Amino acid sequence: MKIKNSYDVVIVGGGAAGFAAAYEASHRNLSVLVVEKSKKTGGSGEYIEGAFAVGSYLQKKHNVQLTKEDVLHEELEYSHYRADTQIWKEYIDASAGMIKWLHDIGAEYLDVEPLGSGYRTWHLFKGLGKSVIHDVLEPKAKEQGADVITSTSVTKINLDDQGNVSGVIVEDLNTRTTKTIDTKAVVLATGGYLNNKELIKNDTHYDEDQLIPVNAEVNTGDGLQLAWNAGAQKYAMGTAMLFGGYLKDHTKPGYVYRYSELNGAADQQSLLWVNENGDRFVNEEVVDNFALAGNALFTQGKVFTIVDQSTIDHLNDEKLYKAMGTWDYHDTKLPHLKEEIQKALDDKAPYITKANSIKELAEKLGLSDLEQTVTKYNQMANDGKDTEFGKKSDFMVPVENGPFYALALGIGAFCTMGGLKTNTEHNVIDKNGKVISGLYAAGNDAAGMLIGDTYGPNMPGTEAGFVFYSGKHVADVIADNK
Missing domain, CATH: 3.90.700.10 (Succinate dehydrogenase/fumarate reductase flavoprotein, catalytic domain)
Incomplete structure (x- = not known):
């Protein structure tokens, strides 16, 4: 493995959330390693059609009349207040800026549209998430010095005597060789567990025979298992x-x-x-x-x-x-x-x-x-x-x-949401309600904080928007605290 022995940030998963984090962290002058278990990067993020926002420059062109307060109230009502109010509030406040941030670094939009009977919040990408990842975030992260390895799995998160993240063990899936990498910050961005039939059967109310995953078929809950093995709470399972x-x-x-x-x-x-x-x-x-x-x-x-x-x-x-x-x-x-x-x-x-x-x-x-x-x-x-x-x-x-x-x-079903409890800075929370220092989650691995038992397409693009928002924001949190 042609990688260094130590990084400021190790990102587990090379999809939309992972590369949003990789771009921003490398832009903030952090050393970054992205570890992807598949032969290629992108994952289910390649199929993302559009991202949510309220108050974006595209919505203003169409005179969309929707306030942040309206969105917050509706999402909390839709979740029966099982969603985290503060996480939603900060996400909504940042959403218009995220649309502009992606545009400014190279993402292109077709327009902003509604979906079905929902609101006009769906900012449709030209070339889907595939273009955003492979034409914008990934190459620019690499230009800024981020290292990316594929066909490699993170098998364990190492903790020091105080329970803080101290590193990870990675395994080359071709040669089965392993390596320990020192880091004080691990971001889990593995895309959830939709393709793990055992978790679907045991931790959700869905009939695994009736459920049909429509994704990259690689989202098997790897990040969740790593976090649970490190002492994280199992939280907000059961929603796809x-x-x-x-x-x-x-x-x-x-x-x-x-x-x-x-x-x-x-x-x-x-x-x-x-x-x-x-x-x-x-x-x-x-x-x-x-x-x-x-x-x-x-x-x-x-x-x-x-x-x-x-x-x-x-x-x-x-x-x-x-x-x-x-x-x-x-x-x-x-x-x-x-x-x-x-x-x-x-x-x-x-x-x-x-x-x-x-x-x-x-x-x-x-x-x-x-x-x-x-x-x-x-x-x-x-x-x-x-x-x-x-x-x-x-x-x-x-x-x-x-x-x-x-x-x-x-x-x-496109993805699952949840499995971990996180706070507004994307720290993973342990079974006692305390932060596991240095362990973060983004994207689907953390999105259980946004929902109740049903995803809300009334505001289309909320999950995809959160994927990019949480990826960028977690990198900023790590950089600010370094």
């Missing part, structure tokens, strides 16, 4: 950033369907959803808040979108029933939908079932109540009134003209 239904195909990585038109139609068009018995269970307009949609879907054992050929023809040839914000669609229709359906059938994809009648579809999937459900749904659609759940008539699309399709849905 859900984004509604997602084509259920465990034979492929989740990200394969991220921009699939079939995936968008099944989840984002408020079409008919039924459960494992063939019963409808919710107003499908819940998709306007994708986190709440994920919660609703998790109440059922299985979920299917039921759709007929007329609906497919309409979406493919004419127009969408509603705009889709979660996927990057700028068209007004889904021109490849029929093509994707045929490919899925040809490939015998596990999520799609086709039949010539609703009765046949019900028999193939064992959906005992499906015929009754579709009959009632069609009657309400033709009457123009949803007497079950109150869905707007615009989205009461009848299921009448075969062939018919059932699309099995899991619940998509």
Whole structure:
């Protein structure tokens, strides 16, 4: 390992939070080492679409009327006051400056937009987080002297006799050689634990079979385990950033369907959803808040979108029933939908079932109540009134003209938030409520301080914004205290 024996800061994880910290720390003349276990840097941060802020220069161009007080109140209410008020307040106060900071060092924005029924707080990056990391933060951190190693894992955080951080042990994953590095500051930025099925099963209320990670598939809770082994509290586990239904195909990585038109139609068009018995269970307009949609879907054992050929023809040839914000669609229709359906059938994809009648579809999937459900749904659609759940008539699309399709849905998730308790300076807190001196967390590893049991897409970009904010801020804290 061609690295030094001692650094001012060791950053565990080479994603968005890690490189925000690496850039700022090296800019503040600290010696920096970034340790990434994967063969390449970036991680799930590459998929970030946009970051939250209030009062930014882009929002001012659009005359967005949203105050810091409004945001703080809504986020605390949304979390039922399980979020940390002071951390939220400082993050909100810094958010507009973070958007400008990223712009000033080279990040480019498409615009600031809302998402679904949320507020206009989503500052969309040109080239996604991938560009922000690889075109801006990482190369500039390296230019400023930061060292970056990949295919290397931090296996232990060393503490001195007083319980302060004194160093780390790293292991080259190719040669299995180890090295001890002296440091008084370790920043955990490993992206959470979405890809750790044991933690999902044991520490959350989610069904690990239904949960579909849509990320870089490397977020296995490494930073959390390092901190827990060093005496940190296990805190605010159990929350993932859900984004509604997602084509259920465990034979492929989740990200394969991220921009699939079939995936968008099944989840984002408020079409008919039924459960494992063939019963409808919710107003499908819940998709306007994708986190709440994920919660609703998790109440059922299985979920299917039921759709007929007329609906497919309409979406493919004419127009969408509603705009889709979660996927990057700028068209007004889904021109490849029929093509994707045929490919899925040809490939015998596990999520799609086709039949010539609703009765046949019900028999193939064992959906005992499906015929009754579709009959009632069609009657309400033709009457123009949803007497079950109150869905707007615009989205009461009848299921009448075969062939018919059932699309099995899991619940998509981008990341987990939480696992560690931190303070406003991102210090990790131990089981007795005391700071573990020299141990810090940023990004998803620390974001449990922002939420209750559900992520808030009402203010889109809050998690991504916190990733960059906490990365930069923790570097400033370390530099100021050096």
